Amino acid sequence: MTERLARRTPEEFRALILDAAAECLVEGGFASGRLLSAIARKAGISRPTLYKYGGTVDDIKEALVERELSTFIARVAPVLDEIAWTPEYLTDLLVFLIDYARHHPLLRAALRDVPELILPVFTLQARAQVDLIGEFVTPLVREHITAGRIPDIDVTLLVDALYRVVIAAVIIETRQDLDDPASLRAYCRAVVSSLSTLPVPH
Incomplete structure (x- = not known):
């Protein structure tokens, strides 16, 4: 380990490991049987150092998910502030x-390399994902409802509908070119005509 690496804090080591893991x-590591070796090599650290600050493959993947979720929350929070x-x-x-979802590098890589593992997480096992999103979104939206900025909508239903x-x-490819900004906006505008009719209690 170089002197520069040796001066890193544990947090800096973990960030280095997660960057390398991502x-x-x-690059194809979801289907690799030697992911830890590849991460250590990419990060420029030894396997013992990797184990010390990163843990196992599952530990690293779990930490990556948590980091990506935090990044998503930071990105979407300002959008929800303007609800x-x-x-x-x-x-x-x-x-x-x-x-955001269609162009997320890790999600795209997982769908490319291990669709049999990742698809059930977002479909058959989606309840956990929807509940997690709801825990974050509901308090923010309820604040706007309480302040009278939006009507008293069914937040649970809204989260469920948006998730679906x-x-x-993201996972269904049809003739709709959702990578084209104009096509994506036209598609979303059409979908909104249905979402905007969600029940509003009187």
Whole structure:
């Protein structure tokens, strides 16, 4: 280990390991049986150092998921701060969510390399993902409802509906070119015509 690496803090080592792991996974590591060796080599550290600060393959993957979730929350929070119950806002929100998911490097790599493992997580086992998203989104949206900025919508139903649309847009390939910004916006605008009719209690 170089002197520069030796001066790193445990947090810096963990970040270095996660950065290297993300690169390895994107490059095909999801299907690799020697992922730890590849991560250590990419990070420029020894296997013992990798184990000390990163743990096992499962530990590293779990930490990556947590980091990516935190990054997503940081990205979507400002979008939710501007929430409005209008077709324009809902279209913008849907465009953001689908574009973010479709172009997420790790998700794309997982769908490419191990679809048999990742697809059930987002479909057959989706309840856990929807509940997790709901835990984050519900308090933020309820604040806007309480403040009178949006109507008293069914937040659970909204999260469920958005999740289904986004996941379908990510894993199902049809004639709709959702990688084209104009096509994506037109698609989302059409979907919003249904989402905007979610029940609003009187």
